[in-house]
Structures are given as C-alpha cells and as structure tokens.
Amino acid sequence: MKYALRQTADKLFTVGALLAVVLIVAALAGILLPMIWRGSSAVVFRGTVEFRRMQMEQFGHGDSAAVNAELAQVAPIRQKAYEILDRFSAGLDTTELVSRIRQIHRQFGAQLTNREVPPDQYETARDLSRMLRDELLAALDAPDGALALPHLDAVLAHDQDAALKDTAAGAYFDIAREYRRIATSVDLPRREEYAQSLAKISEAMKGLLGPRPGQPVPEGGAMQRYGATRWDQAQQQLDQLLWDEQWVSQGPGRPLKKVLTPRAQQFAGTPLAELFPYVQQNAAAMLGPRWTFYGRFFTDDNVSSHYFGGVGPETLGTLLVTVLAVVVALPLGVVAAAYLVECAPDTHSTRALRTCINTLAGVPSIVFGLFGQAFFMLYLLPKFGLRRDSSIIAGSLTLAVLVLPVVIRASEEAIRTVPRAFREAALALGAGRLHCFLTVTLPAALPGILTGLILSMSRAAGETAPILFTVAVASGPVPRSLAQPTRTLSYGCYDMAVGDRIAMLAPHNLFGMVVTLVAIVLLLNAAAIALRGRVARRLRG
Amino acid sequence: MIEVNEMPQRKVLAAGTAAKTTDVKMANYVPQAAGPEQQLPAIIRADRFSLYYGSHAGVKDITFDIYPRAVTAIIGPSGCGKSTFLRSINRMNDLIPNTRAEGTLCVNDVNVYDRRINLANLRQQVGMVFQKPNPFPKTIYANVAYGPRLQGVHGRALDEQVEQCLRHAALWEEVKDYLDRSALGLSGGQQQRLCLARALATQPNVLLMDEPCSALDPIATAKIEELIISLKDEYTIVIVTHNMQQAARISDRTAFFCLGELIEYDQTKVIFTNPVRKQTEEYVTGRFG
Numbered sequence: 001m002k003y004a005l006r007q008t009a010d011k012l013f014t015v016g017a018l019l020a021v022v023l024i025v026a027a028l029a030g031i032l033l034p035m036i037w038r039g040s041s042a043v044v045f046r047g048t049v050e051f052r053r054m055q056m057e058q059f060g061h062g063d064s065a066a067v068n069a070e071l072a073q074v075a076p077i078r079q080k081a082y083e084i085l086d087r088f089s090a091g092l093d094t095t096e097l098v099s100r101i102r103q104i105h106r107q108f109g110a111q112l113t114n115r116e117v118p119p120d121q122y123e124t125a126r127d128l129s130r131m132l133r134d135e136l137l138a139a140l141d142a143p144d145g146a147l148a149l150p151h152l153d154a155v156l157a158h159d160q161d162a163a164l165k166d167t168a169a170g171a172y173f174d175i176a177r178e179y180r181r182i183a184t185s186v187d188l189p190r191r192e193e194y195a196q197s198l199a200k201i202s203e204a205m206k207g208l209l210g211p212r213p214g215q216p217v218p219e220g221g222a223m224q225r226y227g228a229t230r231w232d233q234a235q236q237q238l239d240q241l242l243w244d245e246q247w248v249s250q251g252p253g254r255p256l257k258k259v260l261t262p263r264a265q266q267f268a269g270t271p272l273a274e275l276f277p278y279v280q281q282n283a284a285a286m287l288g289p290r291w292t293f294y295g296r297f298f299t300d301d302n303v304s305s306h307y308f309g310g311v312g313p314e315t316l317g318t319l320l321v322t323v324l325a326v327v328v329a330l331p332l333g334v335v336a337a338a339y340l341v342e343c344a345p346d347t348h349s350t351r352a353l354r355t356c357i358n359t360l361a362g363v364p365s366i367v368f369g370l371f372g373q374a375f376f377m378l379y380l381l382p383k384f385g386l387r388r389d390s391s392i393i394a395g396s397l398t399l400a401v402l403v404l405p406v407v408i409r410a411s412e413e414a415i416r417t418v419p420r421a422f423r424e425a426a427l428a429l430g431a432g433r434l435h436c437f438l439t440v441t442l443p444a445a446l447p448g449i450l451t452g453l454i455l456s457m458s459r460a461a462g463e464t465a466p467i468l469f470t471v472a473v474a475s476g477p478v479p480r481s482l483a484q485p486t487r488t489l490s491y492g493c494y495d496m497a498v499g500d501r502i503a504m505l506a507p508h509n510l511f512g513m514v515v516t517l518v519a520i521v522l523l524l525n526a527a528a529i530a531l532r533g534r535v536a537r538r539l540r541g
Numbered sequence: 542m543i544e545v546n547e548m549p550q551r552k553v554l555a556a557g558t559a560a561k562t563t564d565v566k567m568a569n570y571v572p573q574a575a576g577p578e579q580q581l582p583a584i585i586r587a588d589r590f591s592l593y594y595g596s597h598a599g600v601k602d603i604t605f606d607i608y609p610r611a612v613t614a615i616i617g618p619s620g621c622g623k624s625t626f627l628r629s630i631n632r633m634n635d636l637i638p639n640t641r642a643e644g645t646l647c648v649n650d651v652n653v654y655d656r657r658i659n660l661a662n663l664r665q666q667v668g669m670v671f672q673k674p675n676p677f678p679k680t681i682y683a684n685v686a687y688g689p690r691l692q693g694v695h696g697r698a699l700d701e702q703v704e705q706c707l708r709h710a711a712l713w714e715e716v717k718d719y720l721d722r723s724a725l726g727l728s729g730g731q732q733q734r735l736c737l738a739r740a741l742a743t744q745p746n747v748l749l750m751d752e753p754c755s756a757l758d759p760i761a762t763a764k765i766e767e768l769i770i771s772l773k774d775e776y777t778i779v780i781v782t783h784n785m786q787q788a789a790r791i792s793d794r795t796a797f798f799c800l801g802e803l804i805e806y807d808q809t810k811v812i813f814t815n816p817v818r819k820q821t822e823e824y825v826t827g828r829f830g
Binding site for chain 2 (some may be wrong): 346419420421422423424425426427428429430431432433439440444445538539
C-alpha cells in the first residue's frame with residue numbers, strides 16, 4: 001500500500017514537472033511566435049511598385065529603369081480611376097463654379113468696355129449677363145435637381161443670342177450644360193454627404209496610389225510621397241476606399257457601434273459608382289505587388305521615423321554598446337572574482353562585500369541609468385575632455401557597471417569550482433600564485449566565465465533604462481566616434497511603442513525591430529555558447 | 542632569500558633577486574659515488590618538528606632523517622599525520638589557513654619553514670605526486686612542459702626535456718603520437734604516470750608521493766611501483782601509503798606514524814619482520830589499524 005502510494009506520488013511529480021515544462025514552452029511559443037511572425041513581415045512581404053519607387057528614391061536601391069518602366073505600365077490604369085473621380089467631383093465643388101461664374105461676368109463686362117459697344121447695347125448685354133449669372137447661381141444654390149432645372153433651362157434659352165456670340169459669356173452655357181447633366185444624374189440634396197465622402201475617397205486614393213502625378217509634392221516628409229508600399233497596407237487603404245465607416249450612437253452610456261456601408265451603394269446611380277469595382281479589380285494591376293525579401297532591413301537607415309526603411313544604425317549601435325560594455329565588464333569582473341576567491345581573507349568585510357555585489361545585481365536598472373548619467377556622463381568623462389552629453393562610451397560604462405555583478409558572480413562561481421587539485425599541482429611545480437591563476441585556474445574556469453558573459457551580454461543588449469540618459473537617441477546621425485550618442489534597438493522599440501502613431505501605421509517595423517533585437521541577442525549568445533563549447537571541449541580532451 | 546639547491550637553469554633567472562636578499566647559498570647536493578646508503582648524509586632532516594592546524598597538532602615532535610637515493614615509506618592508520626608530514630616538506634600545507642610549524646624541517650640543510658625561503662625554488666627541488674591523478678586540463682605536452690617553462694626552458698630543449706621525462710615515467714611509448722591531445726583523455730594509470738613525468742620535469746632531488754596508487758587498479762599500481770624502484774637510483778623518494786605490501790615491496794626504509802607521532806623508523810625489513818615497538822608489530826600484522 002505504502003509502495004503504491006510512493007509510486008503514485010512519483011508519477012504525479014513526473015507529470016507535474018512535465019506540465020511545467022510544457023507550460024513554459026507554450027508560453028514562450030505563445031509570446032515569441034506571433035512576435036516573430038509579425039516581425040518577419042518587415043523583411044518578407046508583398047512589396048508594391050510604390051515600395052520599389054521609395055527604395056530607389058530614398059536609398060538608391062534597385063534598378064531605376066525597371067522601376068520607371070513599371071511605373072509607366074501602371075500609370076494608364078491609375079489614370080482611368082482618376083478620371084472617374086474627376087468627372088464626379090467637378091459637379092460637387094460648387095464654390096469653384098461660383099467663382100468661375102462671377103469671373104465670367106467680369107470678363108464679359110471688360111470685353112464690352114474694350115469693344116466700345118454703344119451705351120444702350122452695353123446696358124442690355126450687361127443686364128442679360130447679370131440675369132444669366134444670377135440664374136446660374138440660383139441653380140447651383142438649388143437644394144434639389146428639380147428646382148435647379150428651370151433655372152438652367154432659362155440660361156440655356158439664351159444659347160443662340162447674337163449679343164453673346166463670341167464673348168466670354170459663352171462659357172455660361174458650358175457650365176449650365178455640364179451642371180444640367182449632373183443635376184439630372186446626381187442626387188443633389190446629398191451633395192454635402194457626397195463631398196465629405198469624396199474627401200475620404202481622395203484620401204484613400206492618395207494612401208493607395210500616392211499623390212497624383214503632376215500635383216506638387218506634398219509637404220511633410222517622405223511618408224506623404226508614396227502610396228501603399230506593401231500589399232497589406234494597400235488592402236487596408238482599399239477597405240477605406242470601398243467601405244464607409246460610421247460610428248452610430250446606440251443611446252446614452254452605451255458604446256458607439258461601428259457601421260460599415262459599401263460606398264458603391266452610397267454612390268449608386270452616380271458616375272462615381274463605377275470607380276469602386278474598377279479599383280477593386282485593378283488594385284493589383286495598379287500596384288504590382290510582388291513577394292519581396294527586404295534583407296536590407298537590417299542595414300538600411302529609416303525614413304520618416306521608421307515609417308519606411310530599416311534598423312541599420314540601431315543594430316550597429318546596439319552591437320557597439322553591448323560589446324563595449326562586456327569588454328569593459330569582463331576583465332574587471334574576472335579580476336574582482338579572482339580577488340574574492342584567491343586573495344580575500346574570510347572576514348566580515350569580505351562577506352559584506354560579497355553581499356553588496358549580490359544586492360547590486362538586483363538594483364533596478366533605472367538606478368544604474370541615473371548613476372551613469374551623474375557619474376560617467378556629467379562627472380568623469382568631462383574630465384577627459386568629453387562633452388557633457390550622451391555618448392557611446394558613457395552608455396557602455398553604465399551598462400558595464402550594470403552587468404558587473406552578474407560577471408563577478410558567475411566568474412567567482414567558476415573559479416571556485418576549479419578543482420583544488422589543479423591549483424595544488426601547479427603550486428607543487430613551483431608556480432607563483434599569479435602564474436598558477438593565469439595558466440591553470442583561469443583556463444579551467446573559462447567556460448563558467450563565458451556563461452556569465454552570455455548572461456551579461458543578453459542583459460546589456462536588452463536594457464533600455466540605463467541607456468535612456470547616457471547614450472540613446474531616437475533619431476540622429478550614425479555615430480562617427482565613441483563620444484557621440486547612438487540609436488539602439490531597445491530604445492528604438494521603446495520610443496516607437498510609446499512615441500506616436502507610427503507604431504500603429506507601421507507595426508511591422510516595430511516588430512521587425514523587436515525581432516532584430518531578439519535575433520542579435522540570440523546570435524551573440526550562440527557565438528558565446530560556441531566559444532564555450534570549444535573551450536570546454538579543449539579542456540575535456 | 543634562501544635557495545634550496547639552486548638549479549643551473551634557475552641561476553640566470555634568480556641572479557637579480559639573489560644579490561639583494563640575505564641569501565644563504567647552499568651548495569648543490571652532490572651525491573657521493575656508489576656505496577652503502579648509510580654513508581650518504583640525510584637530505585631531509587626533521588628535528589622536533591610539529592605542525593598545528595589551529596590548536597590541533599597534525600604531527601608533533603617528529604625527529605627523523607630521510608636518506609637520499611632511497612625509497613622511504615611512511616605508513617600508519619588514517620589521520621595519523623602521514624600526509625601532513627609529507628606536505629610539510631614542500632610546504633603545501635600553506636594552502637590551509639591557520640597552520641603553524643614548530644621545530645625544524647630541513648631539506649638539504651635549509652629549514653623549509655624559514656620565512657625567507659624561496660617557495661618556488663623549494664617546490665621545484667621537492668616534486669610531488671598526489672593521491673588522485675590531477676593532470677591539468679591541457680595537452681599532454683603542456684602538462685609535462687609546465688614546470689620547465691616556469692624555469693625558462695623553451696624550444697628544442699623543452700621538447701627534449703619533455704620526451705626525457707615521459708620516457709622516465711615509462712609513458713613515452715604510449716603517448717608519443719598524441720602529445721597534443723588533452724591529458725584528461727588518458728586512463729587513470731597513464732594520468733598518474735603523466736603527473737609523475739610532470740613532477741620529474743622540474744628536475745627535483747626529492748619526490749614526494751601521497752598515496753600515488755590508491756586510485757589505481759592493480760596493473761597500473763604495479764607499473765607505478767616498478768617506476769618508483771627504477772627512479773630511486775636518481776631521486777630521493779618519500780611515499781605515503783596505506784598498502785603495507787606496497788611499502789614492503791618498494792621501500793628501503795619505513796616510518797610508522799600513529800596519532801601524529803613517529804612510532805618507529807627503521808629498515809623496511811626490520812619494521813616488517815622484527816619491529817621494536819609493539820604498536821608497530823600490531824599494525825603491520827593487521828591486528829590494529
């Protein structure tokens with residue numbers, strides 16, 4: 001009975017342990033996989049012709065002839081969409097028509113004066129022109145097509161008047177005819193609604209295809225200069241174009257409800273209705289999406305605060321800061337550990353020192369950041385002639401202090417576990433303590449020390465708080481010396497995530513940055529693990 | 542600084558320091574030509590030597606002479622101070638904190654517990670082989686070359702010395718093609734012979750062996766024993782052992798320690814056949830210990 005109980009307990013223990021492992025793996029997969037999936041879309045995605053144009057113009061990558069040929073190929077297809085849009089919007093924008101009508105009236109008056117028309121004729125012609133103008137304005141003002149038509153017909157009745165032949169007043173009739181067509185086909189009372197919708201449509205068209213050719217390049221950076229560079233973005237813009245999104249109140253205290261109506265339905269019966277099926281069917285032809293491997297993501301600089309481009313300078317900065325921090329921390333840590341193990345007497349002060357080091361490992365990293373700013377950046381480095389400003393060297397030193405406890409702990413443990421027999425053998429052969437440490441203890445402890453190195457490297461690469469004040473900037477040039485600040489991946493992620501709407505507009509770039517950081521940490525670790533493996537194998541024989 | 546039996550290679554290196562210190566220069570130990578061993582003067586002399594761990598005495602009042610070119614075995618039950626005494630000779634006990642020595646322990650007429658002694662030099666003169674084989678986690682070559690390199694031997698001379706030491710330790714034929722392999726890949730017996738070669742490479746006069754065969758199987762033990770017998774023509778060997786048969790087989794003289802005191806010290810055959818003290822007789826016949 002007792003035996004059976006013990007067996008059951010053993011099995012339960014096994015199952016529990018297995019469950020814990022499965023849970024950890026699942027949690028890791030649950031966090032990492034979506035992140036990697038989204039991050040990888042920064043590198044592998046369906047790029048459109050806009051992407052290739054952006055790459056060519058901003059970075060000089062790609063074949064300009066091929067891109068231009070592609071642009072020329074899509075231009076007529078896009079042009080047709082623009083034409084549909086133009087034909088519809090002409091009738092809606094009455095303010096422009098009103099000013100044109102008033103202009104015609106003035107031009108006509110000026111013409112009459114120039115021709116030195118007799119006063120009586122002048123009077124009649126001017127009255128006629130004034131009448132036509134007022135009729136047209138009344139027609140434009142009319143809230144309904146039925147009300148506008150009599151006004152328009154009144155204007156068109158003077159179509160053949162001899163007095164108006166070959167004068168500026170002829171333009172009245174063009175406007176009247178055009179507007180008559182609109183008034184019969186378009187539901188004029190919904191003009192306001194149309195105008196609003198049209199603004200959204202134009203916006204979506206701009207997001208999809210970029211600014212119209214021939215129009216001035218918009219202000220506000222490269223972000224406005226290109227259409228959808230990625231096919232997934234294009235899909236979103238297409239949704240904006242095809243669906244009208246409205247938030248409807250459901251009563252006080254209740255959340256607004258999103259209502260989607262197809263714009264094709266909204267514009268049914270108008271000349272614009274044909275735009276939607278056209279754009280939907282020809283979106284691919286207008287943008288030419290193609291699977292793209294954007295390997296330069298890891299080396300390119302960014303454009304428009306990470307809306308376009310890659311994480312090159314960030315990667316470089318992270319590598320620089322991390323490696324430099326470890327290069328500083330490793331010798332210091334090993335020497336400190338050597339002292340603690342080999343030389344320090346076993347006294348209260350030594351024990352206190354050891355406790356301090358252990359405590360230091362748990363101090364919040366922001367404290368190190370402030371320490372680094374106060375000590376390295378503002379006090380120590382200016383003594384060596386550096387500016388009192390963030391610099392790679394200040395950040396690296398701060399990170400070095402941050403990882404020092406980890407390095408000391410790991411090295412101490414590693415040195416302590418070197419068998420005493422090795423040390424005794426070396427001393428018995430007449431080696432001094434230093435020589436014994438350097439030739440026997442240190443090489444034997446190297447795998448353990450490298451483990452500390454791995455841990456500290458991962459920590460240094462991922463930390464944001466210590467570099468916040470000492471080295472990191474969100475944007476700026478690639479550093480030319482160690483006395484300059486740099487961008488880093490960890491700070492870049494933070495800045496992008498809390499900064500502005502870029503993270504929302506280009507989530508792939510944020511996740512791409514995160515994944516790059518993870519990849520760098522893993523790569524550094526893999527390198528250190530490989531090194532440790534080599535060392536350990538050499539020791540084992 | 543006191544140099545024990547200064548080595549020829551060592552002279553160049555030590556010349557600078559030797560001039561400054563209050564040096565008590567010892568003449569090289571020159572063994573006299575063949576003859577009865579009793580005629581040779583003792584190389585290690587303990588005179589009322591005691592070593593304390595804190596307040597507890599590891600060995601107390603030891604007085605005996607160890608003669609050169611012979612194997613001296615130290616036997617006794619566990620905890621009787623055999624190893625303590627052995628490790629005092631090259632001052633390996635220094636690694637243990639709070640040790641204190643009284644009396645004198647002379648190697649080649651130099652008191653090793655003199656404050657001015659050159660420890661590195663002493664340990665080069667007095668080599669040691671430990672209970673467990675403890676080769677460095679380095680190549681076979683680097684293991685043997687460790688001592689000579691400390692003395693500044695390089696290049697071809699080093700190669701020759703390594704080969705010679707490995708031949709002395711009867712290991713050369715087995716490892717000559719694998720000198721750059723890790724020493725940890727060798728078998729236990731081979732490792733112990735490598736440690737012996739490594740100890741020989743510093744060209745010591747005295748070899749201390751702390752139960753060198755206790756971690757080995759009988760075949761490896763036999764090889765080491767053979768080796769010890771062949772080496773005694775050139776070296777003074779002091780061996781601590783638990784194995785009384787081994788002591789009887791290989792040693793010329795045997796010391797019996799008990800509870801930190803030297804009970805009896807005489808020719809091996811006397812100790813094993815006709816001991817003076819009753820305690821010794823009980824121990825060697827297996828009735829005690």
